[in-house]
Amino acid sequence: MSGTLVLVRHGQSEWNLKNLFTGWRDPGLTEQGHAEAKAAGEKLKARGLKFDIAFTSALSRAQTTCQHILDALGQSDLKTIRNAALNERDYGDLNGLNKDDARAKWGEEQVHIWRRSYDTPPPGGESLKDTGARVWPYYMHDMQKHVLAGGTVLVAAHGNSLRALIMALEGISGPDIVKLELGTGVPIVYKLNADSTVASKDVLA
Ligand SMILES: O=C(O)[C@@H](CO)OP(=O)(O)O
Numbered sequence: 001m002s003g004t005l006v007l008v009r010h011g012q013s014e015w016n017l018k019n020l021f022t023g024w025r026d027p028g029l030t031e032q033g034h035a036e037a038k039a040a041g042e043k044l045k046a047r048g049l050k051f052d053i054a055f056t057s058a059l060s061r062a063q064t065t066c067q068h069i070l071d072a073l074g075q076s077d078l079k080t081i082r083n084a085a086l087n088e089r090d091y092g093d094l095n096g097l098n099k100d101d102a103r104a105k106w107g108e109e110q111v112h113i114w115r116r117s118y119d120t121p122p123p124g125g126e127s128l129k130d131t132g133a134r135v136w137p138y139y140m141h142d143m144q145k146h147v148l149a150g151g152t153v154l155v156a157a158h159g160n161s162l163r164a165l166i167m168a169l170e171g172i173s174g175p176d177i178v179k180l181e182l183g184t185g186v187p188i189v190y191k192l193n194a195d196s197t198v199a200s201k202d203v204l205a
Helices: 030-045 059-072 101-107 107-118 129-150 159-170
Strands: 004-011 053-056 080-081 150-158 187-192 197-202
Touching: 004 030, 004 059, 004 080, 004 107, 004 129, 004 159, 053 059, 053 101, 053 197, 059 080, 101 187, 129 150, 150 159, 150 187, 159 187, 159 197
Parallel strands: 004 150, 053 080, 053 150
Antiparallel strands: 004 187, 187 197
16 A cells, blocks of 8 residues: 545636636635535545645636645645646636536537547547646656655646546546546545555545
8 A cells, every 4th residue: 555645626616606617717716615625624634634745736726725625634834736737627619608508509418528528629628638638647747656655645626637637547438437527625535556556435525
């Protein structure tokens, strides 16, 4: 057994609430989102977890979530690395559009394909495969070593950047990743084996 990797999707954002495609745009958390992030920290505290390092994206909703979690654990000043490699999938021309309006314009099926398929990018944006092509190398080069050294590592990021990471960690196939939905502010606690495979997974819903 090596270390522990904790993944948390940010709390509800202003644009989640308004049902808008968000991607690389940078809205803040709603009141509910702040509460979800604090609750995530309390759940991790109840588990007795302490982090050795934290990683987050270049977007404020993930950074604020990260900070709430660290504050709850009494680790407000923990070393935290921010990197755009962990940003949400770029939704391209869909950024800022209402998801129901998009369904009315392009149809339910097409919008679902853009939102959840593995390798069909939305117009002007990234597919999940494209997102994985920046998230996974970043994990391999910058994050994995901390886990394999026995550390406890926090990653506060986004629905689709985390789906890409989980896909590679767990070896989930393109057709199966369509079904994976991540709740806002729900910590996923992985224990990894020394060979970097997953030993256990605990979803703190
Ligand atoms: O709008 C977005 O950027 C994402 C995450 O909130 O939405 P979706 O669930 O459609 O991937």
